[in-house]
Amino acid sequence: MVSPKTPWIGPGKRPIISYAAGTQGMGDSCAPSRQLKAMSEYETLFFKDLLLRGYIVALTDYQGLGTPGTHTYMVREAQGHAVLDMARAAQRAGFPGTDTSTPIGLSGYSQGGGAVAAAAELAASYAPELTVKGTVAGAPPADLSSAVPAKIDGTLYSAFQLYATAGLFAAYHVDPASILNDKGVALLPRVEQNCVTGLFDLAFVKSATLTKDGLPFTSSFGEEPLRTILADNRIGNRKPNAPVMITHSVSDDVIPYPVGKQLAKDWCAKGANVSFRPLLAPAHVGGILSTFALALPFFKARFGGLPQVSTCAVL
Template structure:
């Protein structure tokens, strides 16, 4: 069984490389998408039930890449669930996730663990929600809106080990709200509450106090990092045994400044601005005044899309082309106390995780810059956390400007991270290089 999943994973490797640029650079708009039909699973009830992690509703779901087997669906039986989470201001909100009950038995140490999996970037449109992509694998809307569920590469290897997995859609994907891309608290809450909800599902092989591992790469790396440092205060009830943080974007402002002028990544700046505008209403008039017609059109173009591989953002990759003043977005942010305050809240590394953390980041990553990742690791170390930072210095920059290093760094981290988390479940001492960070 395990070899079958691994062969499938290898066959899908090319898929991740094809969509990897889109996985970090798809755009976002701050216009609220239309709600789906009233009877749709994704429309939350009003009012919501009380309590973060409370299950609102569930339904059986299918995995696009699965087959019947003697012990059940291979690699897993899928359950879609809506659950209560908290937004960036700690107000109740609804999120959707998918629980995957593996067909494989757990043969590792202790009881079966739960992986709280944070996905990489999928897009803003409701059709981009991971819970939908897992059932379809490919989402396409003409002429240029395409997304592939590339996270199955990691998901299926975890399931092949007999680990249960819960995959969050984050907030605003599928549900009638704005997906606040790279929002530190909203993403972290969605991950932690997905684990709470999965542990409350009836009929699973998990116990109420099952060990939990936080796991994510790219956007998911930021979500996992945020969840790791917020867990002690937000979800102390979870038995978190470790967190894998792969290729994270941990400082939205630094990310914009580092990548300004790189066409494949340019639409991600609009995603960030759209989330800021949705979450912090005071910033909207500032952005309306600072963005010119081109900048506003870039945001509008991306509305309800999974990915726009060729669009206005790529044609105007320098953010100075987006503004009325001709200044870069970084200059605009730094000159506005309102914007700067909102961006400051998205910086990961201000709190300290209580569980061990493995961070994997390529030093020459053209998507997720290394300097703020190292600063985050150093801050966690200074707070007493057990941190291992693997710099992946041997990974080359393949084609400058295309963020391919960010994609390639995923693969060595995938194997190393799964052995690391197995060791944490076996209560082996966690490695740390806090004394000599790379």
């Protein structure tokens, strides 16, 4: 948790942003809290402006990242709970002027976008006591059974697919040997120790070289247990109880643009207040700065009590 030196000049109590980091990796050494201590956390480039606006920033390590067990990467409920639990902890951390009624914002991009999107739709049932004012979900990987795996399989970002495989297998107690060949099973320990700073160590791996049937991971998505696992981790089946802004680059090369747009449509169909913001920034990485530039006026308006204009009518 990071408390700003900037005085809070907005209305009411100083808000807390429960901030979900983008992909850090799977190893314990990748945990945001450890990266912050080592001054190597890349997310500080993006949340520093939140601090400069006077918000407290609470950054979750996620489940199993820096703690015993496998990091539950891409597991919807675990990531959503981690974001909400971090908000609860921040309210009770003893920062001046904060208490259990302190207003909350949720913000994240990529893995973090999926985590805060999951948190937004779980808040009403899992943390009804939190006053969530709004969520900024950038490039959320809302549907893992869609085009995401095929988009990154065998590319620079193939590590992300391997992280998700390890995280989902661990969370759902899937025997890796039931799907993976000997090479795939032997690779998992390396995956579970890898950090995104070592992305090239797992880059350009084709999933077909790791499976028992010699086919890509996607070939098993219609079969159990993966069919149920992927359906369980789809975001968009529950209505957020506060305004949400979804951003997504139209040229995203990791999480395809239609995935974010479909999440907006799913939430709109449930009556949620959603603003969907297409970005012209190049590729997945390019969308990060644009997202957090938009997050600043979004949170200023939400904490100021202003309504969000929904874009559901034009989706």
